[in-house]
Amino acid sequence: MTSSQPISRTPGRPREFEIDEALDKAIVVFSERGYHGTSISDLKESMGLAAGSLYKAFKDKKAIFLAAFDRYKQVRNGVLDGELALGTDGRDKVLRMLRVYADASLGEAGRRGCLVVGTAVELAAYDAEAAERVHRSMSRTEAQLEALIREGQNDGSIAAATDPHAIARLLLSLAYGMRVLGKTGPTREQSYCVVDAAMTLLDR
Amino acid sequence: MTSSQPISRTPGRPREFEIDEALDKAIVVFSERGYHGTSISDLKESMGLAAGSLYKAFKDKKAIFLAAFDRYKQVRNGVLDGELALGTDGRDKVLRMLRVYADASLGEAGRRGCLVVGTAVELAAYDAEAAERVHRSMSRTEAQLEALIREGQNDGSIAAATDPHAIARLLLSLAYGMRVLGKTGPTREQSYCVVDAAMTLLDR
DNA sequence: TCTATTTGGGAACGATCATTTCCTATTTGT
DNA sequence: ACAAATAGGAAATGATCGTTCCCAAATAGA
Structure with missing residues (x-):
């Protein structure tokens, strides 16, 4: 079961995917193909999202990239801190x-x-x-x-x-x-x- | 004066630019923008050539890139060898x-x-x-x-x-x-x- | 001089790019 | 139950991509 906290939701249809999970998939594609070598089609396929959903979650391609970069840093810093401990x-x-x-x-x-x-x-x-x-x-x-x-x-x-x-x-x-x-x-x-x-x- | 050897030329209009000089300019663009970040328009502008001329000298964009890579290696190896001497x-x-x-x-x-x-x-x-x-x-x-x-x-x-x-x-x-x-x-x-x-x- | 051949350069091509639009589905608040 | 708001997703958009085509210019050989 997911968290059952009765947190007041924002109006509108809720997002059906986890941003971080989607970014983890974007990281893979951006890492191996680079920014310009990765098309929105590539991202749609790897992240499992339609163009509309992508552009509702992120302003544009560069915003997806920068969010992936930040997520990458967060994950890698976690690995590093765990090892340093x-x-x-x-x-x-x-x-x-x-x-x-x-x-x-x-x-x-x-x-x-x-x-x-x-x-x-x-x-x-x-x-x-x-x-x-x-x-x-x-x-x-x-x-x-x-x-x-x-x-x-x-x-x-x-x-x-x-x-x-x-x-x-x-x-x-x-x-x-x-x-x-x-x-x-x-x-x-x-x-x-x-x-x-x-x-x-x-x-x- | 350039070399005045009466070498038998190949038929057809002679090329008006030096391949290596053009590649030196391509190296600059490819180095700072990457392969996918560099468009044929960028190359035309930096190399001072029209699309037709580019595609007569090179098979396609990737061939330009690989030729620039080889030229880059040649130049850098020259610098290195000169220093090592x-x-x-x-x-x-x-x-x-x-x-x-x-x-x-x-x-x-x-x-x-x-x-x-x-x-x-x-x-x-x-x-x-x-x-x-x-x-x-x-x-x-x-x-x-x-x-x-x-x-x-x-x-x-x-x-x-x-x-x-x-x-x-x-x-x-x-x-x-x-x-x-x-x-x-x-x-x-x-x-x-x-x-x-x-x-x-x-x-x- | 004529023919064959190659280059220069710009216009034109289809493909793909990033992005937007539009319609349906799903939620909240009243 | 209904309005407002947001997400999902497919189709459409204009721009730009890499590439080709075409024609004039310049060379070699005959």
């Missing part, structure tokens, strides 16, 4: 974070690609709205990495000589680079050895 | 190679982006021809990095303990990651500190 110290959290990116670069998900990287590459150069979201997302991830490095230095798991700013930036590049290489279908060993080698940067 | 030892050559990627990630060229990365992200997932070129290009660059690391180990400029395979793969990820970050307009300091930090991986 398992970390024992700063170093272990950095390792777990890199592994999240390495794992996302493998197999079908790897070939599908990262929506942040895809948006940066395809749209950021001339679409201000897309560029702002990309920049926000990347800055946040960079700051998160830097904070984890400082945490590791405080708990002794990461060498004090490590430059948190420079290494965070390096690991950020590495993460997006892995997502690019993921498009060509790397093996698990190829992705993981990169992570292991990068971790030696925290030793001293 | 100045290197004093293996370590210096690795540094110069990373700097080529770091420099390409800055300013206007950085925002424009890398055609290899762009093709990987936008097309590789569902276009076999594009995927093959991307894979070829990336494998070549990875092998080049690995060879330079081995060269450095032989001449003593890179620690013997370094794993050439793993570090080459890491530096490859880093290079493409820098090209992604270049889309958001990093400062020179941001790009260079990543390169400097990565070079410490070769110390031991």
Whole structure:
């Protein structure tokens, strides 16, 4: 049974699909075909909706894309936070974070690609709205990495000589680079050895 | 004066533009707008050609794109080889190679982006021809990095303990990651500190 | 000079694009 | 029960897409 809270509904016929479920399907198509490579027909098919329904739920194609981007970030941040919560110290959290990116670069998900990287590459150069979201997302991830490095230095798991700013930036590049290489279908060993080698940067 | 060799010409009206010059202009548009984001109208305008001329020189839009990709690789390989020729030892050559990627990630060229990365992200997932070129290009660059690391180990400029395979793969990820970050307009300091930090991986 | 061949350039083509319109169905509030 | 409001869905819309066609211009060979 669904929630039986007698919440006062808005008038009119209720929507028959879940926005987030529809966006999850849009994410798949946008990720593997890009913004311009995805037509409204593609979205209708993958989201299982007619054009009318799409345009009642979203202003236009770009609004669908931006909503999918936001949903993607929400889902990925959830995965990342869940993994970080398992970390024992700063170093272990950095390792777990890199592994999240390495794992996302493998197999079908790897070939599908990262929506942040895809948006940066395809749209950021001339679409201000897309560029702002990309920049926000990347800055946040960079700051998160830097904070984890400082945490590791405080708990002794990461060498004090490590430059948190420079290494965070390096690991950020590495993460997006892995997502690019993921498009060509790397093996698990190829992705993981990169992570292991990068971790030696925290030793001293 | 141009070459005055009395080479026997092919019959018919001679082409009035240089293919490579036209492709150099196509590279700019394809790099910053992507394949699907670039229309034939965009190409006509940027290349200064009419539709008829375009379709006499190239089979279709995809052929223009692939020719631009090949031309891009040729030009970038030229830049890279020129820089590597100045290197004093293996370590210096690795540094110069990373700097080529770091420099390409800055300013206007950085925002424009890398055609290899762009093709990987936008097309590789569902276009076999594009995927093959991307894979070829990336494998070549990875092998080049690995060879330079081995060269450095032989001449003593890179620690013997370094794993050439793993570090080459890491530096490859880093290079493409820098090209992604270049889309958001990093400062020179941001790009260079990543390169400097990565070079410490070769110390031991 | 004539023929064959190729290019330049613009008009024209059908296909597909994103979007809107219109009608029916389903809900809320009175 | 009825009006107002919103969603579902198919058909229609105008714009733009990639591509072809056509004709004048320019070359090589005979």
